[in-house]
Amino acid sequence: MSTPDPVSELVEALHRALINTPAATPPAATSASTATSPSPPVIASPVATPVPFSGLAEDCNGFLLQCSLALEMQPHLYPDDRAKVAFIISGLDGKALRWAEPIWTQNNPIVTSLSSFIEHFKEVFGTPAWDSSVGERLCRLKQGVMTVSDYALQFWTLVAASGWNEQALITTYRQGLDPRIRLHLAAYEDSIGLEKFIQLSIRFATRMQLCLEEHQDQPLFIATLRRPELVSHPEPASEPMNLEHSGLATTEQQRERRRLTQNRCFYCDRSGHYIAECPIHPARSMVSVLLPVLNKMKPLTIVVCLTTTDLCLSAHALLDSGSAGNFISGTLCRQLRLKTTTTPKVYQVHAVTGKPLRKVRHLAGPLHLQVGALHTEEIYLLVLEDSTADIVLGRHWLEQHDPILSWKTGEILKWGEQCFGGCFPNLPIPESPCLHKVPVHAMSVESPLEARTTNIPACYSCFQDVFCPSKASKLPPHRPWDCAIDLIPGEPVPKGRICSLSISEEKAMKEYIKEALSQGYIRPSTSPAASSFFFVAKKDGGL
Known part of the structure; x- marks a missing residue:
């Protein structure tokens, strides 16, 4: 079938x-003299x-x-x-x-x-009648490089589904405008309504664009359209009053609004310039004022190596203790061709100010993350679109590995104790039969001046003088067969290799030299020749 x-x-x-299509039904004739009127044709x-x-x-x-x-x-x-x-x-x-x-x-x-x-x-x-993302898009909407007409069109498109009142819409629309247009609209109250407010912004932007095209070669006119310098100037002793316009403003607030709307100077009340370029404004006094300069600080980042099945790439990871998760940018995720899975729930990312940024819906991993030459781990990362950082390692990662950082150089000086069990799997562990029997003693130099209690076996009692520190510290008498070792005149003095000493060895050497000088074994010399100095560990761990 x-x-x-x-x-x-x-x-x-x-x-x-x-x-x-339904046919037109002819009307019934009422009388012989009445003419039958046809049904009007259907016009589509x-x-x-x-x-x-x-x-x-x-x-x-x-x-x-x-x-x-x-x-x-x-x-x-x-x-x-x-x-x-x-x-x-x-x-x-x-x-x-x-x-x-x-x-x-x-x-x-x-x-x-x-x-x-x-x-x-x-x-x-369809979309639900109340979509929470509409409010977020309204907050993020800015004019930027768009014209005011295009900005207003996008704004009107979102207004219908937002459910906001008119006061909130006017405030949001004003904040998204270009600062120059927002400055000239400051004189108008919000009571004029949203529709009229948007019409005024479009009208002003159109006129300003026409003026710019007409006077684009005049530097004085271009200077007047720049934003005035935001510097607090000292108030002059007296401000000249323009009698011609004194009757137009009754309060200081009305006078400021008139100057804003008519592009007039706040000092001389003339058009064509601002107070920063006023020709009759007195020069500011040279006052030694030190303003704090905020240096541009670089974020704390480390170099990591990301490895997948067929690709290895180095990237900069941002260490952010204020981040609640670990993230990877959408661009880097696509570059590595990582497989992503949908998260069980949608996570909303907020900025420090509480403003919503992005929603995270996908998880990438597992992927191999290597920090430095030895530290490795398998990690899952949330995919964050439009992220300026390739990798963001948040508070959870910092708590897990507990690294000690150098805030000046940005280097990791030491890893946490738990990393040595799982993040360094390929390190060789030395094997020794007496690994747990190695004694640890403080290094010291035996001094003949110190009293010692040495137990000498009875069989060696006849050699008691050999074990006496005071007698052992004396030089033997000179013998006839003692001979001097003379150097050949003019021959270069042999030089030995200088070896580095540990802190304990250097301390022991200084104590030995000090005691040897006091006992007369050695004496100070300015000769460039020197003899080797080495240590031999004794059974008790001393030197």
Whole structure:
């Protein structure tokens, strides 16, 4: 048994709707003398065919609006709800058409009710009436390089779904404007309303652009449009009053508003310049004022190596103790071709000021992260789009590894104790049969001046003088066979290699030299020749 083609059935339904137009019923004749008046012809208003809808949520309401206009302007073409639903389905494309195919072919009951079909259509492809992201987009919306008209158009598009009151909308719109336009709109109160406020901003921006194009070669005019220098100047003893305009302002606040709107100087009340370029303003006194200079500090970053199955890349990781997670930028994630998974919940990232930045929905990993030459680990990173840092290692990572940092150089001086068990897996561990039997003693030099209690065995009692420190410290008498070692005159003195000493060895050497000088074993010399000095460890651990 062959399965009916859904596309052919849909085309046939549209064809039946077009040919089954209701015929005009002739009116009944009331009398022989009354002429029969024909029914007025049905005139269809020309309506453009809706743009095919592929399933994008932002296009859902617009597509339904176009379909409702076509159904309203041409009612004779679509006599029942099934024909109207068929017309809407004929305008679908892509995933939206794949969604509607089983609904039509299986004769779902919603295809016989236009209202039910539209309600279900909005549930699948539409956006909720109250979308919290609209408020976030309104807060982030700035004019930037856009014209005021384009900025206002995007603002109006978001206003309808925001649900904000007019006062909040005016404040948000003003904060997103260019500072120059915002400066000239400061004289207007918020009570004029949002619509008029936006019209004023567009009108002022248009006039300002015309003035810039007309006077673009005049440096004086360009200087007047620059933002005035934000420096507090000392108040002069007296300000010249312009009698010509003294009757136009009754209060200081009105006078300041008039100067702002008319681009007048705050000192001489003339147009064409600001107080910073006023020709008659007295020169400021030279006062020694030291203003604090904020040096641009570099963020604390470390170089890490990221390794995947087929790629290895070095990147800079930002150490941020205020971050609640570990992140990787979306650009670097795509560059490494990392596989991502959807997080169980959506995380909202906020700035220090509490302003929402981005929502995180994907997790990348596991990937191999190496810091330095030895420290390695497997880590999962949240994907943060539009991040200026390649990698962000947050507080959880710092608590896990507990590194000691040099805040001046940004280097990691020491890792936490737990890292030696899991982050250094490839380090060789020395094996020794007496690993746990090595004695640890303080190094010292035996001095003959110190009294010692040495237990001499009875069998060596006849050699008691050998073990006497005072006798052992005396030099033996000179013998006839003692001979001098004379150096050859003019020959270079041999030089030995200088070896480094530890702190304990250097201390022991100084004590030995001091005692040897006091005992007369050695004497001070200025000769460039020297003898080697070395240490021999004794059984008790001393030198």
